[in-house]
Amino acid sequence: MSKKLETAHAGTLESSDAFVRVIPVDAKGIEIELESSVEEIYGDAIRARVLETATAMSVEGVKIIVQDKGALDYVIKARVQTAILRALGEAEPDWSVL
Amino acid sequence: MSFVFSEVPHTSIVRWQKVKDFLQSVDLEMSEDVEIFVVAKEDDRIVACGGLSGKVLKNIALDESLRGEGLALSLMSELLKVAFREGRHELFLFTKPDYQEVFESCGFKYIEQAHHQVILMENSYNIDLYKKRLRKYKHTGDVVGSIVMNCNPFTLGHRFLVEQACERSHWVHLFVVKEDASFFTFKDRYRLICEGLVDLENLTIHEGSDYIISKATFPTYFIKDKRQIDSLYTELDLNIFRNHLAPQLGITHRFVGEEPLCAVTNEYNQQMKKLLARPSEAPPIEVVELGRIEYGGEPISASRVRKLMQHNRLEEILPLVPPTTYALIATMMSKEEAK
Known part of the structure; x- marks a missing residue:
């Protein structure tokens, strides 16, 4: 199921955090754009985590832009979840899918 | 070290003047069309600022003694928050070529330069779509x-x-x-x-x-x-x-x-x-x-x-x-x- 989204963001650009933007696009699927200070080693793992988080929340037609400053993976997950919730205009997450 | 961030709207004359003075101290002239500034203070002294004018970020400056990625990134987080809150998601910024990398790490991409003194960057791929x-x-x-x-x-x-x-x-x-x-x-x-x-x-x-x-x-x-x-x-x-x-x-x-x-x-x-x-x-x-x-x-x-x-x-x-x-x-x- 796909839901209607608005542009939203979460996080900061500070060290050990991630800045996540969610932008609706005229295309199917989930597009991920990552820029990370640890791209070399963790780039693929971060992308996988972002995709997994977004898929679990069943969003479609979005571009997720992540500026990662070496955040731990649960931080990335939390930032992506928050950004998506804001994009959906929802205050409470559906805890069962998280 | 901790910094306190605040917003300075064009309507607050005294604080606006302080931003102007700070910009002057780092050899920048305040752009006339800025609507709102985000400033970082340490012990009540301005140490960094950045302005929003339409969908353009400009007059982004840091105190010489504190230049390092830390403060720059905190400032940009605050500035982007303000811009997004105003509903401006597709942003441009002007800066000196030396700082291209700092802003790339904030999600901005290089578009063009002039005189090797100023560069224009944007946080979307819109120029490619337009082309x-x-x-x-x-x-x-x-x-x-x-x-x-x-x-x-x-x-x-x-x-x-x-x-x-x-x-x-x-x-x-x-x-x-x-x-x-x-x-x-x-x-x-x-x-x-x-x-x-x-x-x-x-x-x-x-x-x-x-x-x-x-x-x-x-x-x-x-x-x-x-x-x-x-x-x-x-x-x-x-x-x-x-x-x-x-x-x-x-x-x-x-x-x-x-x-x-x-x-x-x-x-x-x-x-x-x-x-x-x-x-x-x-x-x-x-x-x-x-x-x-x-x-x-x-x-x-x-x-x-x-x-x-x-x-x-x-x-x-x-x-x-x-x-x-x-x-x-x-x-x-x-x-x-x-x-």
């Missing part, structure tokens, strides 16, 4: 002309210029400045241009964009009354035209009207001749300056029409503009009178 869209309108020929016009409002002078360009070219691309910073709205300006040129067959009329004489590429164009001519921004705008836009359409010529009256436009014309012809990876573009037509011994110009409107001399406007423009002005003036 792709332009390519659909490409016409191949020996002379492919281009004109960029504001037309505030569209006069017979503009019409003459476009006619001349069309006669000399295989095809002409006319870009209408999109920024709504003129007396006439973009919607009206665009409509009057389309209506006034409907009979020309080898012409495409394009809505302008953020990449062609906009507040992002050329902020000083919109502060004309100050007589500020910043050659940095004229160069930036022309570099984008030459390196990004013109190649998509195979443009070989750019037509401009001679400009004896307005200093900003005249300076822009002169710089254009130089910049569009100098060696570069993109092919050179020849600038053709066309004379203006006159009526009653004076060139026909949009500023002349606006002046006549101010003085309520509708009948004198009639010979200067096409019927469609005249009709709009007549309606506007009768509404004004009714007030």
Whole structure:
């Protein structure tokens, strides 16, 4: 199921955090754009985590832009979840899918 | 070390002055069109600031002693938060080439530079989309002309210029400045241009964009009354035209009207001749300056029409503009009178 989204963001650009933007696009699927200070080693793992988080929340037609400053993976997950919730205009997450 | 962030709106005069003083201390001049500043303070002293003007981030500065990624990134987090809250998601920023990397790590991408002193960056890929869209309108020929016009409002002078360009070219691309910073709205300006040129067959009329004489590429164009001519921004705008836009359409010529009256436009014309012809990876573009037509011994110009409107001399406007423009002005003036 796909839901209607608005542009939203979460996080900061500070060290050990991630800045996540969610932008609706005229295309199917989930597009991920990552820029990370640890791209070399963790780039693929971060992308996988972002995709997994977004898929679990069943969003479609979005571009997720992540500026990662070496955040731990649960931080990335939390930032992506928050950004998506804001994009959906929802205050409470559906805890069962998280 | 901890920093306290706060917002300074244009309305708070005392704090605004403090930001101005801080910018001066790092050799930056406060840009006049900033609406809101985000400042970082340490012990009640400003140590960093960044301004938001429309969708452009500018006057981003840090105290020399604290320059390191830490504070810059905190500041940008706050500044982006403010911009997004205002509903401005697609942002531009100006900075010095030295800081390109810092802003790349904030999600901005390089577009173009001028003089090796200033660079323009954006946080979206929109310029690529725009370029792709332009390519659909490409016409191949020996002379492919281009004109960029504001037309505030569209006069017979503009019409003459476009006619001349069309006669000399295989095809002409006319870009209408999109920024709504003129007396006439973009919607009206665009409509009057389309209506006034409907009979020309080898012409495409394009809505302008953020990449062609906009507040992002050329902020000083919109502060004309100050007589500020910043050659940095004229160069930036022309570099984008030459390196990004013109190649998509195979443009070989750019037509401009001679400009004896307005200093900003005249300076822009002169710089254009130089910049569009100098060696570069993109092919050179020849600038053709066309004379203006006159009526009653004076060139026909949009500023002349606006002046006549101010003085309520509708009948004198009639010979200067096409019927469609005249009709709009007549309606506007009768509404004004009714007030």
